[in-house]
Amino acid sequence: MSAVLDLKGVTVRRGKSTILDGVDWQVNEGERWVVLGPNGAGKTTLLQILAARSHPTSGTADLLGERLGRVDVFELRPRIGFSSAALADRIPGHERVRDVVLTAAYGVTGRWQEDYEEFDEQRATDLLAAFDVADLSERHYGTLSEGERKRVQIARALMTDPEMLLLDEPAAGLDLAGREELVGALSELATDEASPVLVLVTHHVEEIPPGFTHLLLLGQGTVQAAGPIAEVLTADNLSAAFGIPLMVAHGGGRWLARAARPAAR
Numbered sequence: 001m002s003a004v005l006d007l008k009g010v011t012v013r014r015g016k017s018t019i020l021d022g023v024d025w026q027v028n029e030g031e032r033w034v035v036l037g038p039n040g041a042g043k044t045t046l047l048q049i050l051a052a053r054s055h056p057t058s059g060t061a062d063l064l065g066e067r068l069g070r071v072d073v074f075e076l077r078p079r080i081g082f083s084s085a086a087l088a089d090r091i092p093g094h095e096r097v098r099d100v101v102l103t104a105a106y107g108v109t110g111r112w113q114e115d116y117e118e119f120d121e122q123r124a125t126d127l128l129a130a131f132d133v134a135d136l137s138e139r140h141y142g143t144l145s146e147g148e149r150k151r152v153q154i155a156r157a158l159m160t161d162p163e164m165l166l167l168d169e170p171a172a173g174l175d176l177a178g179r180e181e182l183v184g185a186l187s188e189l190a191t192d193e194a195s196p197v198l199v200l201v202t203h204h205v206e207e208i209p210p211g212f213t214h215l216l217l218l219g220q221g222t223v224q225a226a227g228p229i230a231e232v233l234t235a236d237n238l239s240a241a242f243g244i245p246l247m248v249a250h251g252g253g254r255w256l257a258r259a260a261r262p263a264a265r
Contacts, residue, residue, distance in 0.1 A: 003028055004164055004197045005050060009059035012045050012221075019045045021221045022059070027214075032190045032198040034208050034229065037218035038242050043201045044084075046218070047168050050199060051082045064163055081162035081196065083153045083170060091153075093142025100141050100152055101127055104159035120159075127155040131185055147178030151185060164197045165189075171207045183209045187253075205233070210253030217241050235260070 005027035012020040020042045027033055035043050048054035049061050052073040061068045064079055091100055101124040102116055128134040131151040136144060144152065150170055157165055170186070171179045189195050190211030200212065208215075208229075215232040217224040219241035225232045230250075238257055239246045245260035 003062070004031075004064060005199075006062040007049075007059065010046075010049065010056040010061055011058045012042070012049070012054070013057045019221055020056070023221075023223055025216060025223065025226060027197060027199070029197060030193075031214050032195075032212040033200070033214045033216060034212050035199060035201045035216045035218060036203065036205070036208075036233075036241075037224075038203055040220075041203075041218040041241070042221040043203070043218055044168060047082075047084070047166055047199070047201050050164075051080055051166055052076045053082075078160050079163050081157035081160065081165040082168075083157040083166070084168035085172065088149065088153050091141055093140060095141045096137070097133065097139050097141055097144070097152055098124055098128065098137040101156045101159055104156045123161075124155075124159060127158055128152070131155045145178070146173050147175075147181055150174065150178070150182055154185070154189075158196075162196050164199070165195070167198070167200045169201055169203070171202065171204070179207065183207060187211045205238070205248070205255045205257040208255050 003026050005025065007023050007025045010020055010023040011018065023046065035046065037043050045054070049056060049068070050063065052063060052068060055068050063076065066076055102120060105116060105120045125134065125137070128137055131154060133148055133151050133155070136148060136152070141149065141152065154167065154170065157167070171182050174182060186200070187209035190198055190209055198212070202208065212229060214227060215229040216226045217232055217237055224241045225237045233248060233255060235246055235248045238248055246257050247260045249256045
């Protein structure tokens, strides 16, 4: 397998603060990764580098065979699907749902005077159907529920048929029903061999969809552990990363973590 991502010694400093510290990480074709860690671990900063929207202070980041700092990021970014809260905030509330997805073909938010080919129109329609929101295509984006918006955002991120899809805490803000619907949709995406490499950022074990194969555990800006998910997602590793004793369980394809309680006397 060839490396889709290859980070070596990636460090990010902001003033006197070190956000990421010497991150080494390789992602290969066909893998589905979860990036897990507590708030402040550096997850979002890492994803900004993977999306070619930020550069490391030191170290090297090779994305899809191109090295940041030596490539035109405006040519690289269309090859990377990206869904984040910051990007979602730029989507106009009055935009038609169909156009929210369609405008990703030009890398813009808010339709203006772009010309789209029939292929683009059909792809947007197919992606909305794939995430069970085709019936919302003529609705205004601002009228959707949070769960519906999340699915539209992921459909938009797939519009350019990317080689890699990055999802920054896609279940944040969802209620239980919305979270479970989204986890189901992401599980279908993960188990589809035609899907691009997936990287999902979360700080909740319960949000890991079935079908994801690997896990990168971040803590205080450093890699605590990385590898096949069953090997990395252990009570010892999770407790060290989050700073409290935790128990980890797995069943029905899903993961669960909770605080370890002392045995009853």
